[in-house]
Amino acid sequence: MIRHPHLRLGALLLTACLLTSAAPLAAHAVGGSDAAFVAATRGPAPGPFLYLGAKHMVTGLDHLLFLLGVIFFLWRARDILIYVTLFSLGHSLTLLLGVGLGIGLNSWLVDAAIGLSVVYKAFDNLSGFPALGLPRPDPKLAVLGFGLVHGAGLATRIIDLGLNPDGMIANLLAFNVGVELGQATALALVLGPLLLWRRHPSFLRFAGAANFAMMTAGFVLIGQNLAGYWLTTGAG
Amino acid sequence: MTEAIQPMSARRMAWLLGGATALAALITLGAVLPAEFNRDPLGIGKATGIAALWAPDEVRIDPAAGQQPAASAQGGPIRTLEIAIPLGPGGDPAGKDQLEYKVRLPRGGAMLYSWQAEGAKVADDFYAEFHGHTLAEHGKMTVAEYRKVSETANSGALTAPFAGIHGWYFLNTSERPVTVHLKVTGFFDPVAPGAPGNEAGLTARVGSF
Structure with missing residues (x-):
């Protein structure tokens, strides 16, 4: 068999990227001109909100890391579909309910909880529960539960932006559809390289390292958002 | 599975x-x-x-907004400040062609200034931004731009719209070294070397009436 030194290098690079890219990305808000747009919009504007939802998902490292963790050891398309659907179900529920009922949480704390979901999934992938002699919580329930947390994060963002009541339902649904589209795009991008990597023996050798890196990145997300909560006055 | x-x-x-x-x-x-x-x-x-x-969020204000009274009460001694600021030729990779120098003014504090870039021959040889800002607090600072000029010399007056540091960003755009001779008088306080507003660590000749 032909050895692929580049793949090993690639795995190390991926690990390094996971570690370093977590740091500079601040609690990623819908920021700048996008925020101004949301605040100024009255009435339904499905196109822009669809785009904003997709953009939030594709550029949101916290959501992407969690998704990567979820599909890391899923080998069958059917399983991937089930888990991703559960995740979507969870975050859609809290996104719609949260904005609909106007329940906004502190965005720093919600983002810290989302960081915790990344840590949890990496720990679970490392078989951390049996290693510590603990019963493993049902992984489907866990994905659904953390989906609720991610949705609370999405809802809090939208509420912080001051979504206008005029056309709110339409815009919110458009945002939600955008989130799912963005998630599908992100999955498509991540799944290809992951499937290729899995066929190579280096996958099993570096699976542990990759999940360790993911766990570290999750802890950084927690630290960063707790720092934001304690050190700044406004919402992130 | x-x-x-x-x-x-x-x-x-x-x-x-x-x-x-x-x-x-x-x-x-x-x-x-x-x-x-x-x-x-x-x-x-x-x-x-x-x-x-790290940089604080900037809150820009228009210095022309808000009428200043023609006569105002001022506190503290009338200070005078003179300083010679040497700048390297324009485009210096180490950034020795530019520098910031400011003084501290209370809100409403007045000063007169005049500077001349010795060695700069035509207006295009030199650039200056006269501006002021508050010291960063809680991740925010208030900024005001007073004047941007491409001249070899400039003078004017300021009544500070807010308490903070007010002064100049000088940029030598000529091919020769330039020395800026800056003179300021008014109810200001000089900034200690190394503190915000005088990061270059310059020492000025300061007197007072």
Whole structure:
């Protein structure tokens, strides 16, 4: 068999990227001109909100890391579909309910909880529960539960932006559809390289390292958002 | 079905958890806090230059807004300040062709100034921005632009719209070294070398009436 030194290098690079890219990305808000747009919009504007939802998902490292963790050891398309659907179900529920009922949480704390979901999934992938002699919580329930947390994060963002009541339902649904589209795009991008990597023996050798890196990145997300909560006055 | 890594020993798992936490704490305290929140508990931000990434949110105000009275009461002695600021030829890769120098004024504090760029021959040889800002507080600072000029000399007066540091960004755009001779008088306080407004660490000749 032909050895692929580049793949090993690639795995190390991926690990390094996971570690370093977590740091500079601040609690990623819908920021700048996008925020101004949301605040100024009255009435339904499905196109822009669809785009904003997709953009939030594709550029949101916290959501992407969690998704990567979820599909890391899923080998069958059917399983991937089930888990991703559960995740979507969870975050859609809290996104719609949260904005609909106007329940906004502190965005720093919600983002810290989302960081915790990344840590949890990496720990679970490392078989951390049996290693510590603990019963493993049902992984489907866990994905659904953390989906609720991610949705609370999405809802809090939208509420912080001051979504206008005029056309709110339409815009919110458009945002939600955008989130799912963005998630599908992100999955498509991540799944290809992951499937290729899995066929190579280096996958099993570096699976542990990759999940360790993911766990570290999750802890950084927690630290960063707790720092934001304690050190700044406004919402992130 | 879900495959996963074969369970390792509890001891090894505990090490992994501890390691990830320690590494994350190092990244958070060493890089994220200095770059995002202007805190540097470990000093790593300063040592690596990461701390320079942090910048406060700027709140720009229009200095022309808000009428200043023709006559106003002022506090403190009338100071005079003279300083010669040498600048390298324009385009210096080390940035020796530019510098900021400011003085501190209370809100409503007045000063007169005049500067001349010795060595600059035509207006295009030299550029200056006269501006002021508050010291960063709670991640925010108020900024006002007073005047931007491409001239070899300039003079004017300012009544500060807010308490803070007010002064000049000088840029030599000529091919020769230039020395800026700056004279200021009014109810200001000079900024100590190294403090915000005088990062270059210049020492001025300061007197008072």
